[in-house]
Amino acid sequence: MNIRLEDLEISKVITEDLIDLNLKATSKLEVIEEMTHLLYRNHCIDSEKGFIKDVLYRESQGVTGLEKGIAIPHGKSESVIKTSLVIGRTKQPLEWESLDGNPIDIIFLFAVKTSDSTTVHIKLLQKVATLLADDEVIQSLQSVKTKQELIKLLSKNYD
Template identity: 45%
Template sequence: MDISTVLNTKHIKLNMVAKTKEEAIEELTDLLMQGGSVTNKEEFLKDVWLREEQGSTGFENHIAIPHGKSLAVNHTALAIGRTQHEILWETMDGSDVRCVILFAVRLEDQDTTHIRLLTKVSCALADEDIVAKLLEESEPESIISILNDPEEAVV
């Protein structure tokens, strides 16, 4: 799956101002609203929080991958945000979060595109070198390249 079909540079914010989990999800949702991927912020956020109630979406190595499957999603997309400070988030390894990858999934895509997308991103995040690059990279285009072709991104 080509990540650039669901992620563009306008949906990547490498200097988020959010200091909490709630603020981070709202800030990234705003990016998706501006890009037209999400059509109703309140409805989408409600669906993200419903998913979060089922279990934390904190991954490991300072990464969180919250997601919402929602009627408020016009087309499946990702938004990525990074902070210079850590956000308290329940993660698998107990680390605080510095990079949030928000999945906005159309209900029609929940069993197909969503699974392929989650698999691709999760496989990339399993590589500590990839995670290190995501936490340090300063160019949004490079973030897309790292997730699109992790093998080429490893030095």
């Protein structure tokens, strides 16, 4: 299933099954592995190993930690069955190369089909960047208690 740009809404790429507000990970690699497992379990990717390899390759190309505790790692990969977005929050902030030098505790992991890699990938990143430019949204991301609250927050600001 290819996503057309005009149909791109967050509700089409994220579900409650792709949110974990209590990640157990204590390192960047563990976060990527834990979130990748969610993608695999939900049939968004067909190879955890292949997808992790592609995400780590992208990580080696430049900083994906933004500011205010947010990171947006991503992988354009042949392993991706459907372009998806996983959102996770760690229990404790963790070390991650970031633009402001601070630890990370909210992660948006993009899984992008190779066939979607130019247009859809850029459109998703634009939508997330717009969202993350709003300090109120960032504060809300830190404090949401449920997956439903998170989806409502994102839908209100995205769609």
